[in-house]
Amino acid sequence: MSTFTIIIVVLAIGLVGAFFGYRQGKVLTASENGVRPHSRPVYHASYVASLAVIPALLLLAVWLIASPIFIASDVRASFPEGVLAQSQLTEDLAYGIVESLGTGLQVLPDDERETITETTPVKDISALLRERGVPIASASADWMVPLALQLNGMQFWSRLAMTVAVIALSVFGAFWGYRQIAMRLRSRNKVEGIIKGALIVASSIAILTTVGIVFSMLFETIDFFSRISPVDFFFGTVWEPRFSNVGSSGNAGSFGFIPLLAGTLYIGAVAMLIAVPIGLFAAIYMAEYASRRTRSVVKPLLEVLAGIPTIVYGFFALVTVGPFLRDLSAQINGLVTGDYASFIQAQSVLTAGLVMAIMLIPFVSSLSDDIITSVPGSLRDGSLGLGATRSETIKRVILPAALPGIVSALLLTASRAIGETMIVVLAAGVAANLTIDPLEPMTTITVKIVAQLTGDLEFNSPQTLVAFALGMTLFVITLALNVYALYIVRKYKEQYE
Amino acid sequence: MMENLQASFNKGPSVDSSKPIKMKTKDVTVHYGQKQALNGITLNIPENQVTALIGPSGCGKSTYLRCLNRMNDTIDSAKVAGEILLDGEDVYDPDIDVVELRARVGMVFQKPNPFPKSIYDNVAYGPKIHGLAHSKQELDEVVHTSLRRAGLYKEVHDRLDEPGTGLSGGQQQRLCIARAIAVSPEVILMDEPCSALDPIATATVEELIDELRENYTIVIVTHSMQQAARVSQLTAMFHLGDLAEVGPTEKMFSNPGDKRTQDYITGRFG
Numbered sequence: 001m002s003t004f005t006i007i008i009v010v011l012a013i014g015l016v017g018a019f020f021g022y023r024q025g026k027v028l029t030a031s032e033n034g035v036r037p038h039s040r041p042v043y044h045a046s047y048v049a050s051l052a053v054i055p056a057l058l059l060l061a062v063w064l065i066a067s068p069i070f071i072a073s074d075v076r077a078s079f080p081e082g083v084l085a086q087s088q089l090t091e092d093l094a095y096g097i098v099e100s101l102g103t104g105l106q107v108l109p110d111d112e113r114e115t116i117t118e119t120t121p122v123k124d125i126s127a128l129l130r131e132r133g134v135p136i137a138s139a140s141a142d143w144m145v146p147l148a149l150q151l152n153g154m155q156f157w158s159r160l161a162m163t164v165a166v167i168a169l170s171v172f173g174a175f176w177g178y179r180q181i182a183m184r185l186r187s188r189n190k191v192e193g194i195i196k197g198a199l200i201v202a203s204s205i206a207i208l209t210t211v212g213i214v215f216s217m218l219f220e221t222i223d224f225f226s227r228i229s230p231v232d233f234f235f236g237t238v239w240e241p242r243f244s245n246v247g248s249s250g251n252a253g254s255f256g257f258i259p260l261l262a263g264t265l266y267i268g269a270v271a272m273l274i275a276v277p278i279g280l281f282a283a284i285y286m287a288e289y290a291s292r293r294t295r296s297v298v299k300p301l302l303e304v305l306a307g308i309p310t311i312v313y314g315f316f317a318l319v320t321v322g323p324f325l326r327d328l329s330a331q332i333n334g335l336v337t338g339d340y341a342s343f344i345q346a347q348s349v350l351t352a353g354l355v356m357a358i359m360l361i362p363f364v365s366s367l368s369d370d371i372i373t374s375v376p377g378s379l380r381d382g383s384l385g386l387g388a389t390r391s392e393t394i395k396r397v398i399l400p401a402a403l404p405g406i407v408s409a410l411l412l413t414a415s416r417a418i419g420e421t422m423i424v425v426l427a428a429g430v431a432a433n434l435t436i437d438p439l440e441p442m443t444t445i446t447v448k449i450v451a452q453l454t455g456d457l458e459f460n461s462p463q464t465l466v467a468f469a470l471g472m473t474l475f476v477i478t479l480a481l482n483v484y485a486l487y488i489v490r491k492y493k494e495q496y497e
Numbered sequence: 498m499m500e501n502l503q504a505s506f507n508k509g510p511s512v513d514s515s516k517p518i519k520m521k522t523k524d525v526t527v528h529y530g531q532k533q534a535l536n537g538i539t540l541n542i543p544e545n546q547v548t549a550l551i552g553p554s555g556c557g558k559s560t561y562l563r564c565l566n567r568m569n570d571t572i573d574s575a576k577v578a579g580e581i582l583l584d585g586e587d588v589y590d591p592d593i594d595v596v597e598l599r600a601r602v603g604m605v606f607q608k609p610n611p612f613p614k615s616i617y618d619n620v621a622y623g624p625k626i627h628g629l630a631h632s633k634q635e636l637d638e639v640v641h642t643s644l645r646r647a648g649l650y651k652e653v654h655d656r657l658d659e660p661g662t663g664l665s666g667g668q669q670q671r672l673c674i675a676r677a678i679a680v681s682p683e684v685i686l687m688d689e690p691c692s693a694l695d696p697i698a699t700a701t702v703e704e705l706i707d708e709l710r711e712n713y714t715i716v717i718v719t720h721s722m723q724q725a726a727r728v729s730q731l732t733a734m735f736h737l738g739d740l741a742e743v744g745p746t747e748k749m750f751s752n753p754g755d756k757r758t759q760d761y762i763t764g765r766f767g
Contacts, residue, residue, distance in 0.1 A: 291573055378610035382673065385568060386623040386680055387600030396622065401613045 001163045006060060010170045014053040017174030021048030024181045031183075039188035047187035050194050052174035060166045067158045075151050080143055094144070097137050101125065101148035102155070104134040118146040214475065220468035227462045233257050233469060239432035241452065241463045255466050257473065259434040263349070263442035267428060268417035270353025270438060271360055276410060278357070279364025286365070287372040288394055299369065306362035310422045317355035317427030322346040325354075329439075349438040352428035356420055363413050371405035372398060404492030411485035415478040421446040445470050519544040519684060519714040520565060525579035527560050527569065534560045536738045537579065542684075542731075547706060547715045549729030549746065551722065553761065556735040558718045562686050565716065566602035567595050583684070600627055603682035607689040609669035611661035611676075616653050619661040619672055620644060623680035639679055646712075647675035648705050667698020674705065678713075685709065687717040691724065703728050722762050726750050734758040 001009075025041025039047075076084075076095060083094050101122075105113060108128065116125060122145055126136040181187070225233070236256025282302065286295050323346055330342035344350060375398050383393040399406070421444070429441035430451055452467040520542040527535040535557045542548050542565075550558040560569070567588060569575040581588045588598055600623070611619050620640045623629070630636035640657075644650040649671045653664070661672050670690055677685055687706070691699040706715060706728045719725050725732055726746060733743040734755065742755035753759045 376610070378606060378608055379612060381568065381571070381604075381606060382610040382612065382676075383622070384571060385566065385599060385604035385606070386626075386676065387596050387598070387603075388622075388626050389596050392626050396626070397612050 001159070003060070003064065006163055006166055007057070009167055010053055010056045010060070013056075013167070013170045013174055014049040017052040017178060018045040018049035020174075020178055021045040021181060024178065028181070028183055035183060037183045038186050043187040043191050044181050044185070046191045046194075047185075048174055048177035048181070050191070051177035052170050054194070055173050056166050056170035059169055060162070063158075063162045063166070067155075067162070071151065071154045071158065074154065075147055078147060078150070093137075093139065097140050098144050098147050098151060100134070100136060101129075101140065101144055102151040104129040104132070104136060105148060105152055107132050107134055116145075116149075118149060120145055214472075217468045217472045217475070220465050221472045223460070224462060224465035224469045227465070228255050233466075237434055239448070241466060253463070255462070255469075257470070259432040260443065260445045260448050260470070261473075262434055263424075263428070263432070264418055264444040264446075266438070266442060267349055267352045267356065267424060267444060268414060270349060271356035271417045272410070272414060274354060274357035275360035275364055275413070279361045279413075280368055280406070282361065282365040283368035283372055284394055286369050288390060288398070299366070302362045302365055304362075305358070306366065308359075310359060310420060311426075313355050313359050314422045314426035316358075317351050317423060321355055322348070322351045322427060325351055344439045345441060347427060347429040347441045349428055349440065349442050352424050353438070355427050356417060356423050359420070359423065360413050360417060363416060364409065367409035367412065368402075368406050371402045371409060374405070375401045404489045407492075408485035408489045411481050411488075415481050418444075418474065418478060418481075419446060420444075421450060425450070445474050449474075516543040516546055518542065519584065520716075521580075521582040521585075522561075522564070523580040523582075525561065525564055525577065525581060527557070527564060527578075528574075528576040529572070530574040534738055535564075538735075538740045540733055540740060540743060542714060542716055544714050545710055545712070546731055547710050547717060547729040548731040548733065549725035550716065550718045550733050550735060551720075551725050551761070552735035552741070554720075555737075557738045558733075558735045559688055561735070562688055562716060562718050565684070565686055566599050566604055568599075568604060570595065600680050601682055602684040602686060603677035603680060605670070605673050605677050605685065605687045605690050608693050609666060609673050611664070611669050611672050613660065613662055615658045616644075616661045616664070616672060617657040620675050620679050623676060627680055629680065643675040643679040644672075646678055646709070647671045648701065648708075649675055665698070667694045667701060670694060670698070670702055671705065674702070674709075678709075682713065684714045684716065687715065689718050689720060692720060699724070722750070734761065736761070 022041045022045035025037070025039070025044035028037040028044075029041060072095065075098060076091065079091065079094065083091060104125070105116065108116075112128060122136075122140045122142050125145065126140060129136055233255050234257055236254055237258045238254040238256045239259045241253040241255055286299055286302075290298060325344045325348070326342045326346045329344035330340050333343055334340035379397050379401060380393060383397045384390075388396070424444045424447050428443060430443050430447055431441050432448065433440060433442050435442060449467045449470045452464055452470075518541045522541075523539050524537045525535055525539075526533065526537050538557075538561055540561075550562065552558050563569045564577055564581060565588070567577075569577055577589065583598070583602065586593070588602075612622060614622070617640055620643050621630075621636055624636060624639045630639055641650060641654075644653065649668060652668060653659075653672075661669065664672060670693070674685075674690070690706075691702050694702065703724060706717065709715060710730075717725075717729065729746045731743070732746045732749040734741040734749065734753075734757065736757045741757045742749065742753065744754070748754075749758060750762060753762060
């Protein structure tokens, strides 16, 4: 039975169990002598269904994960000595061929499959399979045939055992739950526990995924640092990995991280410098001054900006803002010195910062607006009642009260600015310069991650692995920012509550 | 009538008819959008007296109070009509400075609302924004005097730099009163100032209100009949947006003239 069918069957058993549980619950409710059962029928039904479905599906999941591992180790144990003596890679490759032979054999019609025995040469099988459109690697060998057959046999029995075990467990669970139904069975509380468990599982998945992502980067990062010294990476001021010769070890190029970090922080800082005041002022206007009608129009409009894909901002930078700044600088230069040469390049830190700021404004204003509006109205009244003007109230009461929230909103915005890629590629270019002139191109960590991973380099060369080191560093930076934001929020909350 | 007045004089605090009128309101109506909340209130508020506004919930007494220093301006949908005079000056005159008006007519709210600042900064807030103190010493003086008048100084004098939000409910409310006093208002409006306080804190605040009467004109909204009887000299009974009755507190509670007042103070509704 296929996995899907098994799941359907288990769910069906759960449904039937629920039906009987409900009926039994009804019987209890209707029973005489005026005693009310502890739980309503619907809880008995959910309880029976949960007992039928949850353990069975858990067993199914564990089995599906565990059985290939056991089968593989069993099959590999019977590999010839010669193969086992070679590298892990060769062994993996051989197992891959055995697996595809096994899958291929299942595709064959029954009469053809019966002709194949443990002694059939692999060439014949390959020919047969090729007719069916299943290619088999040329590295196949005759000793693999019996193993493929063994593999198929084990898989067959494993699946059969799994089907029986899962369905039996499901039926048993349903029956057991049904038998428990009684006046005093607290299925209402038990269902509560099951719901809590489900919620915990959901949140653990989110956390475990994060951990998984970190680990997937961690190993590659360690691999990278085993080839390039961390000191060269973190303190190097030259980023030239492309110029190194792949394969010629000893000269892997320079992986100086400083120019990228500087570019990231510089562009982010320019963006924040523009976006924060504008966004904050917009938020203050919307929260404190705008009438309800204005607010209902302006706020969605601002939030539309937040929905624009960043690549579109990139176009805007590339075709509009960049050339505009370049031409503007040419005009200014011409008017001042008579020499119409532009001093702002079309791709520059300024362009990227400016366009990124436009992207961040709705982010800042929307978050801050929510925070400012959540400051209790009583504080506003208190200040106005003392004869303060609106702006005095905002400056001296509202903003201080909203400060922790606003700071954390700004730090969140900063993490976005640091993680932004598309705008930077199009607006500031990909040249890893180390400069303090905002009118020159620079680039950021994320841009270089993309550049290193999309090149046609070997996957295990430092040129590619550096992307993971960069990703890991970026992760740590944004994590630190977020943790700091949480810390600030907590500190001020204690003070003001 | 004369006898009643005479009787109340003998019993203690009462309306002193010699006191001039501080605020005059005539035909004040308020609309919230389509809904009319006040149907023409005409009421005089005597100087250096405590005027209590009583009545069941939703009768318009808080709305009326908020008209007196134009706090209703902050509510978009509120429309105020009629005449409200402070020392003969129309407070709804377009030329009047609302900010200055609110400095003259201060307000204490139902729920204590200290700012998230230190105790000192809470009280110093008003004087600072109005430029009432020209030096640190003057400001200290104002803050200390206000706290003393609000009866809070003894309890907090050694921790003025601690957050005002860390005080107990009753202390917070007295801090809010100190904050209102610090800008030297002429009138203090109190919107159920004790409704969030326990009986002991309430008693302290009530005593304070009685003392403040000497220097300030006070208008207080209250749900508690006993409180109105204890602290006020003049009582105005509101009912469904109308002014049902107004008179000296003693008379209102001993011999109400209006059926609605009678029902309310004897607990038949409200």
